[in-house]
Amino acid sequence: MPRERYSSSIIAKRIFSLISGVVFEIGFILFIILLVLGVTSAVALLHSLVG
Amino acid sequence: MFGLRDLKIVVKDLSLLLILISLVMLLPVLVGLFYADSYDTFDDFLLAAALTGGIGAVGYFSIRHTQEMSLKHAIALMVLFWPIAALFSAIPILTTGAAPSFIDAYFEGMSGWTTGGLSTISGNVESFPHSVNMWRGLLQFMGGIGVLLISIVVLVQARTGSESISLVAPEFDAGERIRPGIWTTTKTLITLFLFFLIICTILFLIAGMNPFDALFHAMTGLATGGFSTHPNSIAYFRSSAIELAAVIVMIIGATNVAIHFAVLSGNYKELLFFRNIEVKSFVVFLIIFSSAGAFWLLTQSSMNSMDAINESFFHVVSGLTTTGWTVASSGSMSASYPSVFLLMIVVCALIGGHSVSTAAGIRQVRVALIIKSLWWHIKKTLLPSTVVFPRSYHHIVKKTVTDSRMTDIYIFISILFLMLLISTIVVMSHGYSLERSFLESTTSLTTLGMGFGIASPTAATGVKVMLIINMWLGRIEIVPLLLFIASFSRKFK
Numbered sequence: 001m002p003r004e005r006y007s008s009s010i011i012a013k014r015i016f017s018l019i020s021g022v023v024f025e026i027g028f029i030l031f032i033i034l035l036v037l038g039v040t041s042a043v044a045l046l047h048s049l050v051g
Numbered sequence: 052m053f054g055l056r057d058l059k060i061v062v063k064d065l066s067l068l069l070i071l072i073s074l075v076m077l078l079p080v081l082v083g084l085f086y087a088d089s090y091d092t093f094d095d096f097l098l099a100a101a102l103t104g105g106i107g108a109v110g111y112f113s114i115r116h117t118q119e120m121s122l123k124h125a126i127a128l129m130v131l132f133w134p135i136a137a138l139f140s141a142i143p144i145l146t147t148g149a150a151p152s153f154i155d156a157y158f159e160g161m162s163g164w165t166t167g168g169l170s171t172i173s174g175n176v177e178s179f180p181h182s183v184n185m186w187r188g189l190l191q192f193m194g195g196i197g198v199l200l201i202s203i204v205v206l207v208q209a210r211t212g213s214e215s216i217s218l219v220a221p222e223f224d225a226g227e228r229i230r231p232g233i234w235t236t237t238k239t240l241i242t243l244f245l246f247f248l249i250i251c252t253i254l255f256l257i258a259g260m261n262p263f264d265a266l267f268h269a270m271t272g273l274a275t276g277g278f279s280t281h282p283n284s285i286a287y288f289r290s291s292a293i294e295l296a297a298v299i300v301m302i303i304g305a306t307n308v309a310i311h312f313a314v315l316s317g318n319y320k321e322l323l324f325f326r327n328i329e330v331k332s333f334v335v336f337l338i339i340f341s342s343a344g345a346f347w348l349l350t351q352s353s354m355n356s357m358d359a360i361n362e363s364f365f366h367v368v369s370g371l372t373t374t375g376w377t378v379a380s381s382g383s384m385s386a387s388y389p390s391v392f393l394l395m396i397v398v399c400a401l402i403g404g405h406s407v408s409t410a411a412g413i414r415q416v417r418v419a420l421i422i423k424s425l426w427w428h429i430k431k432t433l434l435p436s437t438v439v440f441p442r443s444y445h446h447i448v449k450k451t452v453t454d455s456r457m458t459d460i461y462i463f464i465s466i467l468f469l470m471l472l473i474s475t476i477v478v479m480s481h482g483y484s485l486e487r488s489f490l491e492s493t494t495s496l497t498t499l500g501m502g503f504g505i506a507s508p509t510a511a512t513g514v515k516v517m518l519i520i521n522m523w524l525g526r527i528e529i530v531p532l533l534l535f536i537a538s539f540s541r542k543f544k
Binding site for chain 1: 299315338360
């Protein structure tokens with residue numbers, strides 16, 4: 001069976017897709033971290049106000 | 052019934068895996084050469100590689116068969132692989148003197164392969180040669196990839212695993228013939244994990260780790276294993292940037308591979324709108340446990356608000372991803388935190404990470420489905436019997452839950468808790484308190500690996516054996532062992 005050949009533009013597209021995917025994933029995780037830390041800080045603030 | 056012909060197929064495959072392990076054993080020698088480790092260490096690794104590779108070669112080339120691998124062979128392979136791989140991997144750990152006895156070396160080998168992270172020798176890791184530490188890191192990295200292959204090949208076929216698999220490896224939907232799918236999936240997974248290994252190593256380097264620590268922690272973090280090159284784990288570094296990088300790496304490791312594939316091929320919607328049931332439940336559990344943990348640290352210890360928030364968040368991520376890294380300032384979890392906080396962390400580990408990830412525990416999709424099924428049960432009870440409502444959820448694609456699927460989940464959880472009870476009783480019978488026995492049993496069974504003071508070189512052999520069995524059963528999710536034992540019965544001809 002002949003080996004599949006990729007043109008340089010397809011490879012460039014794939015690399016761009018990979019890098020943008022990783023950047024998006026890390027960005028999403030950072031957003032989650034901020035969200036969770038925000039809620040946790042609100043609980044801690046509430047505790048200090050009440051306690 | 053499982054016969055001699057079936058055993059031959061399994062032994063041949065195990066032998067091939069031993070040959071691969073022996074080749075990976077040569078990598079620590081290269082690392083040791085670079086860091087100028089003692090030549091005695093090289094001899095230990097080369098001898099261990101020769102022994103492992105030799106036995107593998109004898110097994111592989113002496114057995115001839117033409118039979119196709121089927122589900123029962125895959126189950127036998129996954130059940131037997133971990134104890135055998137741990138046995139051969141323990142050889143260099145023992146002969147280099149890193150472990151004081153065979154049982155400690157075997158414990159480390161099993162902890163590495165199962166990505167448990169629990170260690171009886173973690174107190175001395177800073178004195179180990181670089182080659183030995185590299186071997187520990189490689190064990191967890193290989194174990195992490197192995198776990199994913201198992202999730203894909205066996206657990207799904209045996210109906211105990213995830214439902215998202217057809218997107219990762221559609222060839223497995225075809226039926227019983229599974230060997231062609233294994234190689235394609237293995238290549239894809241190794242490529243994905245090597246790609247993430249590079250990304251995570253760069254993250255740790257940017258955060259301020261030295262190159263060896265960065266590579267080591269990227270390997271053990273991606274595998275959600277939790278081994279470290281320092282007895283105090285991530286707390287050693289005393290760096291917020293490294294803690295942030297560690298959190299990102301742990302979450303990447305505990306995320307469903309199907310989600311990684313979706314996002315890396317441009318399908319951002321899977322994450323963007325919290326459609327996926329596991330992404331949703333993971334974030335909800337993070338918020339609930341992180342807030343509760345901070346509250347308990349503020350009310351039951353003398354910690355200031357900032358430390359309480361940071362340490363609660365880090366340990367909840369470490370728990371939910373079943374990694375086991377800690378930032379306890381004193382180095383000891385039991386001495387640093389109140390009991391309720393420790394209990395909360397092991398509850399997080401029981402819930403666990405995503406399905407088809409390197410994390411363990413019950414796993415997010417199962418827990419989320421149980422919560423949903425409770426709601427469906429209430430609806431079914433209160434609404435008129437003529438009303439029909441869909442029992443669906445979004446997990447990569449829209450899916451519907453069947454009663455059979457829910458039964459599988461309940462059986463798995465029942466056996467998991469039964470095993471936890473047995474383990475707690477066994478550890479308690481060696482003189483430990485109920486609290487410590489429960490914590491240590493859970494940390495091993497969920498492959499969390501956070502030490503609560505029992506796993507040490509001085510622990511009784513019975514306790515070490517129990518914890519080794521826990522890590523093994525926690526990794527293979529218990530049910531395959533029962534299927535393997537049942538396959539010897541004449542009833543399953």
